[in-house]
Amino acid sequence: MKNGNHDVVVVGAGMAGHCAALEAARMGASVVLLEKMPAYGGSTAMCGGAFAFAGTRVQKEQGIADTPELLEQDLLACGHHVNDPQVVHAYAEHQHDAYRWLESLGLDFDNVTLNGGQSMPRLHSLDPKHMLRVLHQALLDAGGEFRANAGARRLLTSGEDSERRVIGVELTNGEQVMAQGGVIISTGGFSRSRDLVARFAPHLADAKPMGGEGNTGDGLRMAWALGADLVDMGFTKGTFGAPAGPPLAGKEKTAPHLVHTMYKGGIVVNTKGDRFVNESLSYKLIGEECLKQPGRIGVQVFDQRIMDQSAPFPTVDDYSSALEAGLIQRADSLDELAGLLGLPAQALKATVERYNAAAEGRGGDEMGRDCLTAGYGTVPTLSVAPFYGIACTTGLNSTYCGLRTDAGARVLDVFGQAIAGLYATGEVMGGLHGASYLSGSSLAKGCIFGRLAAQDACRRTGQTPAAAA
Ligand SMILES: Cc1cc2nc3c(=O)[nH]c(=O)nc-3n(C[C@H](O)[C@H](O)[C@H](O)COP(=O)(O)OP(=O)(O)OC[C@H]3O[C@@H](n4cnc5c(N)ncnc54)[C@H](O)[C@@H]3O)c2cc1C
Incomplete structure (x- = not known):
C-alpha cells in the first residue's frame, strides 16, 4: 500500500522533527511529519524548554559577553573532548541562526540563566508546549502534512551496494510512505526501551524512566538495520x-x-x-x-x-x-x-x-x-x-547518543560512508555530546541539525534555500 510521493518524510514529531519538517516545507518541498503516538510532542512537550545559545540579543541586553567559540569550548570540555569536533563546530556555527529563526516565528526569549557546565549564563528558555504549538501551526501554514498514529517500522531502500539509497518508510500498518529527497529520523531517544537501556546503559537500569512515552529507540533500530554507525553509546547518563x-x-x-x-x-x-x-x-x-x-x-x-x-x-x-x-x-x-x-x-x-x-x-x-x-x-x-x-x-530523561552523522546530519554507516537519503537529528543523533551532556544543547541540536538535514534533503530534489518562503 503506497502513499504518494513526498519530497521529504520526517519520522517523529518533537522539536527536531518539527524544525526539520518546517524548514523543508518553507523551502517548497512536499513534506509529511509522521508521529506514532496520538499527539505530537515527545520528550519536547515535557522538557524544561532551555536552549544553549551564545551571542544572542538577550545576552547582549544583559551585558553577558558570550561567543559561539566559548560555547564550542564548553561543549567539548563537557564532552571530555570525545565528541565529534565537526558536529560540535557545526552546532556552534549554526546556533545563532537557529536562535534567530525561532525568534522570527514569534517565539520570545526574554531571559537567560546559568546551568551545569556552562561558563556563561546562556540557557534561553521557552514554554515547550507553546513552542510546539507555534512550530506545528507554522508547519501546517507552510503546507506541511502531519499524521498522528503513524509509526514507522522500517526504512525502504532501492539499489544495491554503492547505489543503495533510502526512498521512504514502511508504517506499522504496512503502508509505504515514499520520500524522493530523503527520510529524516527524529524519533528521540530510547529512555522508554528497557531492552535498549539494558544493552547500552545498564548502569541506568535503576534510574527513573522519564521522556516521551513513544521514545523506544525505533529510529535507532531502523537505521542500525541498514548498517548505520552508533556513537557515544556508553556515555548515556541520567x-x-x-x-x-x-x-x-x-x-x-x-x-x-x-x-x-x-x-x-x-x-x-x-x-x-x-x-x-x-x-x-x-x-x-x-x-x-x-x-x-x-x-x-x-x-x-x-x-x-x-x-x-x-x-x-x-x-x-x-x-x-x-x-x-x-x-x-x-x-x-x-x-x-x-x-x-x-x-x-x-x-x-x-x-x-x-x-x-x-x-x-x-x-x-x-x-x-x-x-x-x-x-x-x-x-x-x-x-x-x-x-x-x-x-x-x-x-x-534522555539518552543523548545514537546515530553517527556528519556535520550536515547525514547518517554514516559503520564504514564512515553516508547512507544516501538518510538523515538524523535531535536526541537520536549521536556525536555532539561525547562523554557528557551540556544543558540546553538537546533542543538546540534538534533545531540546528533538523534544519540542516531538511536543507540537504531538499537540495536532492532541486529545492534551494532561495525558494524558501
Ligand atoms: C524532564 C525533561 C527536561 C528536559 N529539559 C531539557 C531542556 O531544558 N533543554 C534541552 O535541551 N533538553 C531538555 N531535555 C531533553 C529534551 O527534551 C529532549 O532531548 C528533546 O526534546 C528531544 O527532542 P526530539 O525531537 O529529538 O525527540 P522527542 O521530542 O522525544 O520527539 C520524538 C518523537 O518521535 C516519536 N516517535 C518515536 N518513534 C517513532 C516511530 N517509529 N514513528 C513515528 N514517530 C516516532 C515519539 O513518539 C516522539 O513524539 C529534557 C528532557 C526531559 C524528559
Whole structure:
C-alpha cells in the first residue's frame, strides 16, 4: 500500500522533527511529519524548554559577553573532548541562526540563566508546549502534512551496494510512505526501551524512566538495520533532580519534573546527611553519583535566599511550584527539616556547618566546591531560615547518543560512508555530546541539525534555500 510521493518524510514529531519538517516545507518541498503516538510532542512537550545559545540579543541586553567559540569550548570540555569536533563546530556555527529563526516565528526569549557546565549564563528558555504549538501551526501554514498514529517500522531502500539509497518508510500498518529527497529520523531517544537501556546503559537500569512515552529507540533500530554507525553509546547518563516522591493529588500537572537548586548554592546530601558530590558539577555527573547512594536518593537542602530565586516553569528553578506540589519540605530549623525528610539531624547540621565554613573562607570545601558552576559565581552560606529540602533521584530523561552523522546530519554507516537519503537529528543523533551532556544543547541540536538535514534533503530534489518562503 503506497502513499504518494513526498519530497521529504520526517519520522517523529518533537522539536527536531518539527524544525526539520518546517524548514523543508518553507523551502517548497512536499513534506509529511509522521508521529506514532496520538499527539505530537515527545520528550519536547515535557522538557524544561532551555536552549544553549551564545551571542544572542538577550545576552547582549544583559551585558553577558558570550561567543559561539566559548560555547564550542564548553561543549567539548563537557564532552571530555570525545565528541565529534565537526558536529560540535557545526552546532556552534549554526546556533545563532537557529536562535534567530525561532525568534522570527514569534517565539520570545526574554531571559537567560546559568546551568551545569556552562561558563556563561546562556540557557534561553521557552514554554515547550507553546513552542510546539507555534512550530506545528507554522508547519501546517507552510503546507506541511502531519499524521498522528503513524509509526514507522522500517526504512525502504532501492539499489544495491554503492547505489543503495533510502526512498521512504514502511508504517506499522504496512503502508509505504515514499520520500524522493530523503527520510529524516527524529524519533528521540530510547529512555522508554528497557531492552535498549539494558544493552547500552545498564548502569541506568535503576534510574527513573522519564521522556516521551513513544521514545523506544525505533529510529535507532531502523537505521542500525541498514548498517548505520552508533556513537557515544556508553556515555548515556541520567539527570539528577527528579523528585523521588509523587506530587500531592491534583498537583500532577503543575509539579516540576526536575528541580535544581545546586547551581544557586544548594547542597545535595544522602540519607545519612552527608554530601557525596561537588554540586557545581553537571547534573549528569551528580546523577551518576546519586545512583551509588543508599536508596539512590540525593536530598537537595537550601535556604530562603535560594527559595527567593525561584523562577516559574519552564525553568528547573520553579521551587515555588515544587513546594505547592508537596515535593519540597519547609522548616524553621535544620533540626525540624531533618525530621521532615527522615535525615539524621546531627549529621545534617554538621554537614551544613562545614559547607558554610568553607563558603566563608574558613577552610576548603570537603567536596572541592568553589563556584556555583563551571567557575562561575560565589558559593553562598545556607544560613537564612526557613530551610528547605527535596528528596530527589536520578531520572533517565534522555539518552543523548545514537546515530553517527556528519556535520550536515547525514547518517554514516559503520564504514564512515553516508547512507544516501538518510538523515538524523535531535536526541537520536549521536556525536555532539561525547562523554557528557551540556544543558540546553538537546533542543538546540534538534533545531540546528533538523534544519540542516531538511536543507540537504531538499537540495536532492532541486529545492534551494532561495525558494524558501
Ligand atoms: C524532564 C525533561 C527536561 C528536559 N529539559 C531539557 C531542556 O531544558 N533543554 C534541552 O535541551 N533538553 C531538555 N531535555 C531533553 C529534551 O527534551 C529532549 O532531548 C528533546 O526534546 C528531544 O527532542 P526530539 O525531537 O529529538 O525527540 P522527542 O521530542 O522525544 O520527539 C520524538 C518523537 O518521535 C516519536 N516517535 C518515536 N518513534 C517513532 C516511530 N517509529 N514513528 C513515528 N514517530 C516516532 C515519539 O513518539 C516522539 O513524539 C529534557 C528532557 C526531559 C524528559
